[in-house]
Amino acid sequence: MTLLLLLACVPHPASATDTSAPVPTAVGSVLLVGGTVVGLGAADVRIGDGKIVEVGAGLDRVGAVVVDVTGRFLVPSFIDSHVHLAYLPAESEMADGGIAAAVDLAAPIEFLAAPHGSFRVVAAGPMVTAVAGYPTRSWGSGGYGLECVDAAGAVAAVDTLHAAGAEVIKLPITGGDQLDAASLKAAAARAHELGLPVVSHALSDSEAAAAAVAGVDVLAHTPVSTLSAATAAAWKGRAVVTTLGAFGGSSATLGNLITLRNAGATVLYGTDFGNTRDAGIDGHELELMAAAGLTPGEILASGTSAPAAFWGLDDLGAIAVGKAGSLLVLTADPLGDAGVLAEPEQVWLTGVRRR
Numbered sequence: 001m002t003l004l005l006l007l008a009c010v011p012h013p014a015s016a017t018d019t020s021a022p023v024p025t026a027v028g029s030v031l032l033v034g035g036t037v038v039g040l041g042a043a044d045v046r047i048g049d050g051k052i053v054e055v056g057a058g059l060d061r062v063g064a065v066v067v068d069v070t071g072r073f074l075v076p077s078f079i080d081s082h083v084h085l086a087y088l089p090a091e092s093e094m095a096d097g098g099i100a101a102a103v104d105l106a107a108p109i110e111f112l113a114a115p116h117g118s119f120r121v122v123a124a125g126p127m128v129t130a131v132a133g134y135p136t137r138s139w140g141s142g143g144y145g146l147e148c149v150d151a152a153g154a155v156a157a158v159d160t161l162h163a164a165g166a167e168v169i170k171l172p173i174t175g176g177d178q179l180d181a182a183s184l185k186a187a188a189a190r191a192h193e194l195g196l197p198v199v200s201h202a203l204s205d206s207e208a209a210a211a212a213v214a215g216v217d218v219l220a221h222t223p224v225s226t227l228s229a230a231t232a233a234a235w236k237g238r239a240v241v242t243t244l245g246a247f248g249g250s251s252a253t254l255g256n257l258i259t260l261r262n263a264g265a266t267v268l269y270g271t272d273f274g275n276t277r278d279a280g281i282d283g284h285e286l287e288l289m290a291a292a293g294l295t296p297g298e299i300l301a302s303g304t305s306a307p308a309a310f311w312g313l314d315d316l317g318a319i320a321v322g323k324a325g326s327l328l329v330l331t332a333d334p335l336g337d338a339g340v341l342a343e344p345e346q347v348w349l350t351g352v353r354r355r
C-alpha cells in the first residue's frame with residue numbers, strides 16, 4: 001500500500017485561537033429568570049459549574065446571580081456542521097456569535113490534536129482522496145488531503161486519521177483525479193467499523209448518487225445541480241449540510257435541499273466557514289433556508305437538536321437539566337422568524353456569558 005502524506009506548509013493556528021480563557025462563574029449559580037424556553041414555555045434556567053442544573057417556574061434565587069430575561073426567548077446554542085478552522089481560525093468569534101460546536105471538514109492532520117477550550121470541535125483532519133485528488137492541487141495543497149492510490153491505502157488513511165483523533169471522515173467525490181468506487185466503499189466501511197460517520201463533498205447528481213452507493217452518511221453541501229428523484233431517495237435516513245450561501249443559493253440548490261428533506265434526509269445547518277466569513281450564526285444562510293421552504297422550527301432544529309443527535313454531541317442541542325450551560329437569549333420568538341437567531345442578545349457558553 002502507498003500512502004502519501006502532504007503535511008507541510010500551513011502553520012499551526014491553535015496557539016492563536018485557544019478559547020479556554022473564559023472561567024466558569026465562581027459565585028454560586030447563574031439564574032436566568034422570566035424568559036420563555038422555546039419548545040417548553042415560560043421557565044427559569046439555572047446554570048452551575050457550566051451545566052444546566054435546573055429548569056422550571058419560580059426557581060429559588062437565593063445565592064444565585066440573577067439575570068432578568070423577561071420577555072426574551074431562550075434556545076440552545078448553535079452547531080455549525082461544516083467549517084474550516086485551520087483555514088480561518090476564529091473559534092472565539094464563533095463562540096461569541098452563538099456557536100457552541102462545529103464540525104471541521106478538512107484541515108491538516110496536526111489540527112486533530114489542537115485544543116479548542118470550551119468550544120467543541122468534531123474534526124475530520126485531511127480528506128481521504130486520490131493522488132492529485134481534490135483538494136490537494138487547489139486550496140488544500142497545504143495538507144488538507146491524504147493521497148491514496150487504492151482501497152488498501154484509503155483504509156490505511158482512515159486508520160491513520162482515527163488514531164490521530166478524527167471523529168469524522170471526509171471523502172471528496174468530485175471527478176478529476178478521484179478514488180474509485182471500490183476505494184470509496186472500503187474507506188467508508190472502515191470508518192463505520194471505527195464508529196466514524198463519513199461525509200462527502202459531492203455537488204452533482206451523479207456525485208451525490210455515487211456517495212450514497214459508497215455508504216456515505218452526510219453530504220457536506222447541498223448539491224448545486226438538480227437531483228434526480230432516485231438520488232434524493234437514496235439519501236433517505238442520511239443527512240445534508242446546507243451551505244447554501246457558500247455557493248450562491250441558486251434555485252436549483254434551494255430546491256435540492258427541500259427535495260432531500262422531503263426524501264427523508266436530516267438537514268444540518270452549516271456554512272462552510274473559512275470559505276464563508278460570518279463567524280457567528282449566519283443570517284444569510286438562515287434567509288436562504290427559509291427561502292428554500294424550511295419552517296422556522298426546522299431551521300432551529302437544523303442548528304441545535306438535529307446536529308447534536310447526529311454528531312453525538314450529547315450535552316448540546318437542548319435546554320434541559322444535564323446539558324451544557326450553552327444557550328442564546330433572543331429578543332423575539334425564532335419560531336416566528338428564524339432570522340432572529342443570527343442576532344442573539346446574549347450568548348452563554350458552558351456557563352460563561354460571551355455576549
Ligand SMILES: [Zn+2]
Pocket residue numbers: 082083084105272275
Ligand atoms: Zn468546506
